[in-house]
Amino acid sequence: MAEAKLHVSFQTIRRDPAFAPVQSVIQSWAAGLLDRTGEGDKFVKEFQSTFNSAMWELYLNKALIELGFEVDFSNTAPDFCVMTKAGYLFNIEAVISDRTIGGSGAGNPSELDFKTRSALKLIGKLNDKVRLYRGVNGKKTPYSSLDHVREVPFVVAIAPFDSALSLTQNNELINLVLFGLGAPSHNADNFGRQESISKIQKKVGTDIDVGIFTNNSFKEISAVMFSTTGTFGKAVIESGIDRLVRSCRYRIIDRQDPRARNAAWSPGDSYLSLGPLGFLKRRRWEWGSDISGMDVRICSSTAHRETHLDGLHVYYNPYAQHPLDPKIFGPREITHNFYDIASNQSRQDHPDGALVSRQVHEPSKIALTRLLQSDGFLP
Secondary structure (H helix, E strand, C coil): CCHHHCCHHHHHHHHCHHHHHHHHHHHHHCCCHHHCCCCHHHHHHHHHHCCHHHHHHHHHHHHHHHCCCEECCCCCCCCEEEECCCCCEEEEEEEEEECCCCCCCCCCCCHHHHHHHHHHHHHHHHHHHHHHHHCCCCCCCCHHHCCCCCCCCEEEEEEEECCCCHHHCCCHHHHHHHHCECCCCCCHHHCCCCCECCEEEEECCEEEECCCCCCHHHCCCCEEEECCCCCHHHHHHHHCCCCEEEEEEEEEEECCCHHHHCHHHCCEEEEEECCCCEEEEEEEEEECCEEEEEEEEEEECCCCCCCCCCCCEEEECCCCCCCCCHHHCCCCCCEEEEEECCCCEEEEECCCCCEEEEEEECCCHHHHHHHHHHCCCCC
């Protein structure tokens, strides 16, 4: 492939000797994936040129291996035809919301513009996949007509890569798209409250429905798998190369738990130095019967710990025509997200310590200073 067509991340892996260990990690993620009928050459070209879509499939492939699932690659579609150890069958179609080809993510949008645009891209990609399942626009072989798809759960695995800000987000936008939830309030008088949102504006006079799992409009999609951490950064972390890492983890504890009396759970913000290259910001709130919050850690990659499944969410569609069994995803790192039709409320089972976001940076003084300033360690 011509040099000009190579993705910048692929060029980094190929050219920079420091990234040599990352190559072997990525190769281990690919086990079996290139055996998919008629897909090997196509996948390699996508990895070299568009990169992110292939990276997401590689991440998912390794996640399925970690979960102990088997994938039948003899079928050309959907992307992963999965069987658990107990013989439970389901299918996964992978997709990303990427930047426009040749674009840079629209410069420096406001936070509101970024969130609106990113949510619209997520909705658009999910709509594309449900159309693929239904067989609209003259598609001769819709997924719903395939024997291995027809009567089993159909899952869409989606990740955002549409902006430089995409990997800094948590699950706020997918909550909006699937459950119609606004960002939780941090105000003392209505802490934790999430506004119910039914539409967002695409352009003046054009509204797009959100909360697609609060009705039967997307009943063909059994569940959505989502992550902002199943990225090239995950491979960098697993390779062990020297990098600066900024991570955010969700924290929660019952107020009656004896451990809640520890200073680490005291309400408010606290900043700790854990050595020459280790910084921790704790943020805690009292919320009903719990104390919740987050830990933001800035450290060297040598001190950072993260599993492959850290940061993975599964959202279950209560209107699914073929519901996905939540019990198949056992590891505690995975966050399970449900919507109760009777009460019109979501239930998000975040385990304590769940990875919310993570970014890797060049290990330089400039990068460290910028991170410390943005998180309030420095003025």
